Ligand code: HEM
Ligand code: SF4
């Protein structure tokens with residue numbers, strides 16, 4: 167690789183530099199306390215997946231180019247160029263990272279390795295080594311945002327089909343899936359696919375919520391890809407829609423990263439405050455149940471139910487109790503996984519890794535802790551909000567023959583509602 | 595020996611302190627002048643109030659309860675080392691002035707005996723901690739993750755501690771704090787000199803070597819990962835933002 171090119175790549179780190187990042191780079195003691203926090207390191211034993219090692223690659227380049235002592239005695243820090251060798255390893259360790267931040271939780275200095283890796287992604291993208299799959303998915307989402315008119319017919323007829331199903335479940339001919347409803351209180355931004363819309367629509371309609379559905383999905387591949395500008399544009403699609411419709415609140419689906427992007431990242435990316443609040447759908451559902459706006463029966467679900475905290479919703483989103491309260495409202499047989507809440511093991515499916523075939527091997531191996539936890543719980547039903555988590559755990563469930571049923575939380579809720587068209591119930 | 599002492603224990607000390615103070619100042623200046631990330635990097639659970647977050651930061655920094663949970667052995671050694679280092683640091687305060695109150699309670703000899711005991715415990719704990727860290731960095735992922743900086747720091751620290759312990763255990767009964775204090779106060783008043791007692795026996799070699807390692811350690815400190823001594827407060831603060 168040319169020297170100039172390596173200088174440009176190193177320059178990306180400098181451009182992205184901020185106080186937190188600089189401190190993380192300066193203070194890591196390389197104590198490796200983080201090693202057993204990472205499900206990928208624990209599952210594979212592969213050194214490149216040790217959290218501090220992933221960050222070390224960025225540190226080595228930073229030391230070589232921008233740190234006075236590193237430039238003075240590079241050998242002391244193993245400071246080096248961002249050459250092909252380094253980039254090869256960086257690609258693997260960066261795009262494999264699920265961004266669960268379990269390493270940060272246990273680090274004595276709370277070093278956010280995933281945040282350091284967001285810089286690594288910027289370096290990889292500048293080197294033309296960004297993950298192609300994630301990049302394409304992000305571009306497709308942006309294209310859709312720029313050309314809504316092209317997709318509108320297909321999307322709305324899809325909503326109409328779902329509305330039919332909703333009416334069949336609730337038995338109420340007035341129920342539906344409102345779209346483009348000016349002045350609604352809530353804009354629900356779902357995921358692609360009826361499974362994320364139908365149960366939510368049943369719940370909103372039964373609760374008598376003033377809501378409307380977004381033309382866009384909450385999933386954000388620009389965020390996984392590591393390009394804040396793409397990520398911002400993808401989010402902006404539904405932010406603009408919310409402004410146009412004049413809603414008071416955006417509700418994101420069960421998916422974990424969608425919540426984190428909307429609640430924690432978007433304002434920083436766009437540099438402007440949002441004129442409405444962001445809620446997670448399970449906060450809303452918990453509230454509907456507690457205030458009696460929807461009714462759920464405890465007896466309808468058979469078996470023992472446990473709950474997995476998706477990292478972006480739990481440790482990184484702060485929603486530990488509402489989902490549990492919902493599950494406890496629909497069953498008397500609830501057991502928690504050990505450990506849980508902030509210490510919950512990452513399932514191994516986050517950060518866009520389920521979309522990248524090349525990481526399948528490490529992804530499945532990294533599920534070993536989750537499999538142990540699920541087995542130890544003795545539960546036969548898992549309530550699991552995040553779609554990425556569900557895809558991963560469903561695969562683990564099959565490979566390890568756990569014989570579990572994996573449910574979205576809102577599906578469990580709908581199955582527990584005394585509704586005429588509600589034949590399907592969990593555990594039966 | 596006198597030349598050695600002048601280099602390591604007079605000019606070396608001045609140089610080391612100057613580099614240390616300026617270096618740490620420069621490091622803090624660099625951090626303070628780099629803009630903060632626009633994205634909030636906090637995680638949960640997160641105390642709701644500012645005071646709550648402040649105390650969580652102190653707890654996370656001084657006790658590191660999460661680290662204790664995931665690697666108890668490492669935590670025990672690291673905690674023992676850091677507490678002993680703090681004890682040793684406070685103990686070295688006797689070089690500047692005799693502590694208040696304690697000597698009156700314990701008497702002159704009692705105070706020296708107390709210092710000998712607490713100093714010995716701290717010295718041994720630090721030695722054990724450093725040996726544990728050195729040992730840990732010789733195998734497996736710990737070795738792979740280590741860079742020369744890690745070994746250099748541990749080597750310097752090992753030198754400081756071994757020579758400190760040497761002075762404590764070999765000369766501890768002959769030479770007490772007041773002798774060292776005479777030398778150290780002469781440094782502080784910029785009229786450096788060595789009391790006869792330090793020049794007459796071999797203890798001067800020990801002091802000189804203790805100071806040689808200390809000087810090098812202090813000079814390197816601001817340019818090493820040991821800036822975690824100050825950085826850990828703000829990085830643990832970010833955890834609750
Ligand atoms: C105040 C909060 C502090 C915290 C949370 C902290 C934490 C840590 C941790 C986790 C390590 C890693 C051990 C390893 O290297 O394997 C470490 C190492 C070390 N710390 Fe601290 N420390 C603190 C303050 C200090 C202070 C005030 C000193 C001053 C002497 C110090 C000196 C050292 C040394 C010499 C090492 C050994 C480095 C090595 O292993 O190479 N620390 N500290
Ligand atoms: S636990 Fe923190 S300080 Fe220790 S190696 Fe990992 S990132 Fe660095």
Ligand code: SF4
Pocket residue numbers: 203204205206207215216217220262263264265266267268269270279280512
């Ligand atoms: S964020 Fe999660 S996957 Fe990434 S290095 Fe840390 S523990 Fe491992």
